[in-house]
Amino acid sequence: MEQKNPIQVAGRIFDVMELLAESGSIGLMDLSGELGLNKTTAYRVLSSLIYMGYARQDEATGKYEPTLKIVDMANKIMSKVDVVQIVRPHLRKLMEATGETVHFVERDGTDAVYIDKVESFTNGIQMVSRIGSRIPLYCSGVGKAMVAQMDEWEAEEIWNSSEIVSLTPYTVTDYSEFKKELELVRQRGYALDNEENEIGVRCIACSLKDVMGKVKYAFSISAPVSRMDNDRIHELTGYVLEAGREMEEQLAGGAG
Amino acid sequence: MEQKNPIQVAGRIFDVMELLAESGSIGLMDLSGELGLNKTTAYRVLSSLIYMGYARQDEATGKYEPTLKIVDMANKIMSKVDVVQIVRPHLRKLMEATGETVHFVERDGTDAVYIDKVESFTNGIQMVSRIGSRIPLYCSGVGKAMVAQMDEWEAEEIWNSSEIVSLTPYTVTDYSEFKKELELVRQRGYALDNEENEIGVRCIACSLKDVMGKVKYAFSISAPVSRMDNDRIHELTGYVLEAGREMEEQLAGGAG
DNA sequence: AAAATTGGTTTCACAATATGAAACATAGAA
DNA sequence: TTCTATGTTTCATATTGTGAAACCAATTTT
Numbered sequence: 001m002e003q004k005n006p007i008q009v010a011g012r013i014f015d016v017m018e019l020l021a022e023s024g025s026i027g028l029m030d031l032s033g034e035l036g037l038n039k040t041t042a043y044r045v046l047s048s049l050i051y052m053g054y055a056r057q058d059e060a061t062g063k064y065e066p067t068l069k070i071v072d073m074a075n076k077i078m079s080k081v082d083v084v085q086i087v088r089p090h091l092r093k094l095m096e097a098t099g100e101t102v103h104f105v106e107r108d109g110t111d112a113v114y115i116d117k118v119e120s121f122t123n124g125i126q127m128v129s130r131i132g133s134r135i136p137l138y139c140s141g142v143g144k145a146m147v148a149q150m151d152e153w154e155a156e157e158i159w160n161s162s163e164i165v166s167l168t169p170y171t172v173t174d175y176s177e178f179k180k181e182l183e184l185v186r187q188r189g190y191a192l193d194n195e196e197n198e199i200g201v202r203c204i205a206c207s208l209k210d211v212m213g214k215v216k217y218a219f220s221i222s223a224p225v226s227r228m229d230n231d232r233i234h235e236l237t238g239y240v241l242e243a244g245r246e247m248e249e250q251l252a253g254g255a256g
Numbered sequence: 257m258e259q260k261n262p263i264q265v266a267g268r269i270f271d272v273m274e275l276l277a278e279s280g281s282i283g284l285m286d287l288s289g290e291l292g293l294n295k296t297t298a299y300r301v302l303s304s305l306i307y308m309g310y311a312r313q314d315e316a317t318g319k320y321e322p323t324l325k326i327v328d329m330a331n332k333i334m335s336k337v338d339v340v341q342i343v344r345p346h347l348r349k350l351m352e353a354t355g356e357t358v359h360f361v362e363r364d365g366t367d368a369v370y371i372d373k374v375e376s377f378t379n380g381i382q383m384v385s386r387i388g389s390r391i392p393l394y395c396s397g398v399g400k401a402m403v404a405q406m407d408e409w410e411a412e413e414i415w416n417s418s419e420i421v422s423l424t425p426y427t428v429t430d431y432s433e434f435k436k437e438l439e440l441v442r443q444r445g446y447a448l449d450n451e452e453n454e455i456g457v458r459c460i461a462c463s464l465k466d467v468m469g470k471v472k473y474a475f476s477i478s479a480p481v482s483r484m485d486n487d488r489i490h491e492l493t494g495y496v497l498e499a500g501r502e503m504e505e506q507l508a509g510g511a512g
Numbered sequence: 513a514a515a516a517t518t519g520g521t522t523t524c525a526c527a528a529t530a531t532g533a534a535a536c537a538t539a540g541a542a
Numbered sequence: 543t544t545c546t547a548t549g550t551t552t553c554a555t556a557t558t559g560t561g562a563a564a565c566c567a568a569t570t571t572t
Contacts (some may be wrong), residue, residue: 007265007530027520038560040563041559045266046262047262074331077322130328131324132325265530
């Protein structure tokens with residue numbers, strides 16, 4: 001058994017918040033059923049959330065919904081993530097130059113966490129990425145870009161700790177194949193994701209080192225395959241590498 | 257006394273989260289001191305937050321920080337706010353046409369809550385608005401734009417329930433003056449904020465009705481006074497009213 | 513219209529759970 | 543070394559959260 005929450009209610013409270021966020025609007029019975037909570041307990045948790053201003057109850061339907069107080073908190077958190085402040089102008093520039101949506105991630109264990117994105121204007125199809133959401137390193141462009149710059153043992157550790165699943169028919173699930181791919185990434189200076197993570201989406205990614213010289217960040221341009229044939233990839237590569245150079249320089253200089 | 261939290265720890269948990277968000281990184285002692293919590297209690301709360309993945313402890317310094325899990329939750333919440341999906345393209349268009357930052361708010365009691373913003377690219381000076389943060393109705397462009405379209409009694413109720421303070425020398429703190437201003441807004445179709453809320457910032461705002469025909473939303477273009485003389489305001493007015501018409505139409509049609 | 517069902521709200525006796533004083537551990541400063 | 547400042551763990555205690563059951567108010571069914 002993997003140790004329990006030092007505060008029982010805390011788990012319940014966040015479960016409720018999470019469910020409110022997920023559903024947008026939900027009734028007491030559905031909620032308590034979904035979470036396996038006693039009706040009264042669920043009610044008390046909701047009352048508490050309302051008391052604190054994180055939830056509200058719809059007058060008409062009696063259903064419960066989240067307020068935007070969490071969103072405010074989230075934005076406070078983001079405003080403190082100073083890497084974002086530094087790289088955003090570059091990401092914008094890259095988006096303008098290419099017309100495609102740009103993502104920026106930070107490594108966290110065997111995952112990458114989205115910490116910024118700049119969406120393309122023209123782009124009809126929107127990527128479903130969300131700031132704060134995660135993507136595994138082993139099957140994403142940004143992930144491969146980062147792992148490629150790590151020591152062999154670390155790459156292997158990440159592979160072994162990851163739960164390898166075929167998300168699409170193109171997902172690499174064999175370690176030796178993965179290693180070959182990494183070698184390619186090192187040669188080119190950027191990584192490609194050919195629908196390995198989500199069908200219909202290709203992306204070009206490049207990693208960045210932090211102040212300590214450790215691989216920590218990566219960014220990517222992603223677009224539907226229809227706009228990402230080999231010629232286009234070749235064309236975009238230049239922009240990506242250029243942006244990478246600029247950002248790396250500024251990140252290093254910022255807090256030497 | 258105004259009734260207490262049905263779950264005591266809940267308050268403490270969110271106080272801690274809020275403080276983590278605010279400070280970015282904080283030690284146990286500072287935290288417990290700041291919140292008036294017992295050292296052990298603070299420690300337990302933090303342990304619980306870490307257990308759930310909402311906080312982490314810096315290996316090197318021992319200090320505690322928020323993770324991005326809350327941010328993910330916040331974005332889930334925002335993705336459910338469908339008004340945003342509808343109006344964003346219009347806000348973008350407005351930003352592109354004017355080159356100025358555009359805000360979109362929803363009324364909540366005597367406040368307006370920011371639910372979307374599109375920042376101008378060129379803009380050197382960044383507004384400090386945050387999605388989810390609040391601004392009083394009585395002293396903001398968006399607020400006046402909304403109140404102007406309400407019944408007299410509702411306007412008065414809002415005024416009386418608001419805590420009127422002079423945020424700047426230009427803030428209107430007299431009700432009869434406020435009413436005159438509202439009359440002007442009705443005539444023009446848009447509201448102006450001449451540094452009434454923040455010195456150095458002017459904005460043009462316009463309100464929108466929801467599906468039920470109730471005044472519920474508003475949007476604004478804001479910019480530093482240096483770029484907002486009377487000529488410029490006159491020039492921008494057209495864009496604002498145009499955007500307002502388009503959005504109102506689409507909001508009404510969406511779920512008739 | 514009466515009865516039954518459904519969802520939200522309140523009460524209350526009980527014990528599980530959060531509490532905080534105090535002791536402990538560790539690292540850096542004097 | 544000793545002192546001081548932080549973070550961590552223990553443990554006896556009662557405060558706090560718990561959930562069964564009763565309650566209320568709309569709907570829906572009969």
